[in-house]
Amino acid sequence: MLTRVSRAGVVLAGVALSAVLLLAACSSESEQPQAASEQPTAAQVQDQQQQQEEQSATAYAAGESESAEQQAAAEQQSEQTEPPQSVEQAQESQVEEASADVQAEQQEESEQAEVEQSEAAEQASVQDEAEDVEEAMVGRIIESGHRAGLFANRNTVGDPDAPIVITEYSDFL
Amino acid sequence: MATGIARYEFRYFAHLGDPALYAAVAVACAAEQGAFWPLHDRFMAGDETLFTPAGLRRQVEFEGIEYGAFNQCLTDGETLPLVIASRSEGQSRGVPGTPTVFVNGERVDPTFEAIEEAVRRAIGE
Numbered sequence: 001m002l003t004r005v006s007r008a009g010v011v012l013a014g015v016a017l018s019a020v021l022l023l024a025a026c027s028s029e030s031e032q033p034q035a036a037s038e039q040p041t042a043a044q045v046q047d048q049q050q051q052q053e054e055q056s057a058t059a060y061a062a063g064e065s066e067s068a069e070q071q072a073a074a075e076q077q078s079e080q081t082e083p084p085q086s087v088e089q090a091q092e093s094q095v096e097e098a099s100a101d102v103q104a105e106q107q108e109e110s111e112q113a114e115v116e117q118s119e120a121a122e123q124a125s126v127q128d129e130a131e132d133v134e135e136a137m138v139g140r141i142i143e144s145g146h147r148a149g150l151f152a153n154r155n156t157v158g159d160p161d162a163p164i165v166i167t168e169y170s171d172f173l
Numbered sequence: 174m175a176t177g178i179a180r181y182e183f184r185y186f187a188h189l190g191d192p193a194l195y196a197a198v199a200v201a202c203a204a205e206q207g208a209f210w211p212l213h214d215r216f217m218a219g220d221e222t223l224f225t226p227a228g229l230r231r232q233v234e235f236e237g238i239e240y241g242a243f244n245q246c247l248t249d250g251e252t253l254p255l256v257i258a259s260r261s262e263g264q265s266r267g268v269p270g271t272p273t274v275f276v277n278g279e280r281v282d283p284t285f286e287a288i289e290e291a292v293r294r295a296i297g298e
Contacts, residue, residue, distance in 0.1 A: 154204045154207075158181055164276065173190075
């Protein structure tokens with residue numbers, strides 16, 4: 001009976017050992033893939049680093065290009081946005097210049113109108129004076145008594161047969 | 174001084190520009206109608222209105238000059254040759270300016286006293 005018990009013990013022990021081994025094997029198999037997945041190999045790490053470097057490089061390059069493009073676009077935008085400001089300023093300055101020109105023209109016109117009015121007034125006064133003088137001169141009797149009784153023919157006064165001739169060369173001014 | 178001793182002759186000597194020439198031609202045109210002296214006296218009196226067409230017309234008509242013929246004479250310059258010839262004659266006699274007076278060809282000062290003295294001298298007084 002002791003042998004049976006020992007045999008049964010041995011069998012149990014064997015079963016237990018196999019179970020333990022099996023459990024151990026199971027546990028190691030389940031843990032190893034996880035570790036393998038959690039802990040990549042050196043090559044994988046190197047590949048990942050290379051990929052990261054490439055990505056970062058491309059990203060940097062892209063970033064540079066993007067930033068350059070963005071900068072150019074920003075400059076263009078600023079240029080596009082600035083010209084409207086300069087155009088507005090130019091338009092404002094043109095409007096100001098035009099208004100200044102218009103004001104200057106208006107001022108010149110007003111001055112010219114004043115000058116014309118003053119000239120017209122002066123002409124009117126001169127004309128009035130001339131008319132007054134004319135009125136005064138029309139009725140004025142020019143004394144010519146010194147020729148009264150003398151023979152007058154055209155530009156000659158006196159006896160045509162007189163021995164003495166007085167000749168005067170004269171102007172009317 | 175007795176009458177009939179001397180006569181006075183006026184000669185055109187327009188040398189002071191276009192207004193003077195215009196006046197001489199106008200007076201000569203008036204002379205064509207026997208109205209030399211009235212217009213002569215008005216110009217000599219300094220009547221400025223004679224240098225405007227309207228003023229000249231009014232004065233001419235006032236003096237009894239027929240304006241149509243007068244204006245035609247003035248516009249056509251009918252008397253201009255006479256005026257020019259008179260000035261040329263004066264220049265040939267050495268007339269330096271106006272007025273210049275001769276008594277029997279002798280140039281004397283254009284004053285009444287100088288002319289009277291020259292006349293008396295000419296008649297032997």
